[in-house]
Amino acid sequence: MSDLLLREDQAGVAYITLNAPRSLNALSDAMLAALKAMLTDLSHDDEVKVVVLRGAGKAFCAGHDLKEMQAGRAAADNGRAYFADLFTRCAAVMQMISVLPQPVIAEVHGIATAAGCQLVASCDLAVAAEGTRFGVNGVNIGLFCSTPMVALTRNVPRKVAFEMLTTGEFITADRAHQVGLVNRVVAPEALADETSRLAATLAGKLGSVVKIGKQAFYQQADMSLADAYEHTAAVMVDNMLFRDTNEGISAFIEKRKPDWA
Structure with missing residues (x-):
């Protein structure tokens, strides 16, 4: 370099x-x-x-x-x-x-x-x-x-x-x-x-989530309002299915630190 x-x-x-x-x-x-x-x-x-x-x-x-x-x-x-x-x-x-x-x-x-x-x-x-x-x-x-x-x-x-x-x-x-x-x-x-x-x-945040969030942030910015909501809803569905997202929400409900992979 x-x-x-x-x-x-x-x-x-x-x-x-x-x-x-x-x-x-x-x-x-x-x-x-x-x-x-x-x-x-x-x-x-x-x-x-x-x-x-x-x-x-x-x-x-x-x-x-x-x-x-x-x-x-x-x-x-x-x-x-x-x-x-x-x-x-x-x-x-x-x-x-x-x-x-x-x-x-x-x-x-x-x-x-x-x-x-x-x-x-x-x-x-x-x-x-x-x-x-x-x-x-x-x-x-x-x-x-x-x-x-x-x-x-x-x-x-x-x-x-x-x-x-x-x-x-x-x-x-x-x-x-x-x-x-x-x-x-x-x-x-x-x-x-x-x-x-x-x-x-x-x-300190979950890297996989920040990655998809950044990508969605720029993608939705160039869309119409309706298209942006449709796109980001699909992103959130995918996000909800992450193993670490399941663990993060469970940990919040149970008042403990998440055990992220």
Whole structure:
């Protein structure tokens, strides 16, 4: 695995660190490839119950590597094929997060801009340090953040997203919490501990249930109301037939700890 990503596993939680601090953990071609490989590995790792994604150095992630993108213009087609491939690869990595069996928590500090903000929005949960700034600020350099917009508009109200996209202005961690981009905001010195506490809470749940619950969560979100109820009812039927669900309900009724396999 590339040293662009560092992995540390603790008590069922995989801590994945974007490790390119000199570029503010930009999503270079190499970083995207490393993330794809890491997420693929995690999707098959039954020992991991929760994933935490964080950044080394001063920032979480500053988005795409603009120098690398400009270099792509040297091709005969002025970079069209490279840009198309880049944004397709990035979108694929973002979508891998939502279909990963484990919940993914973004631990955010410094800045999360453009595709870096997209990365936060693509995670299932996010904890931010006070002072963190979030932006989809490509418009400031003549590039509308169209692909980051997809994840952003699925997290925050449309008018908030449109304002961020068209003004290029940053929002604070408190504002990000207010509009639903992040779940919790804590003092910088408490960021790692708060994220770990949240991860430990999730890791302590029945993994098979969290897995089907996450899958159903994203599936029903794109359905009509009637279809969503039909689908989730079927999911609950399957869930009720789990051996460990039977044991969990029995243990609750009998006022004892469940004996989960």
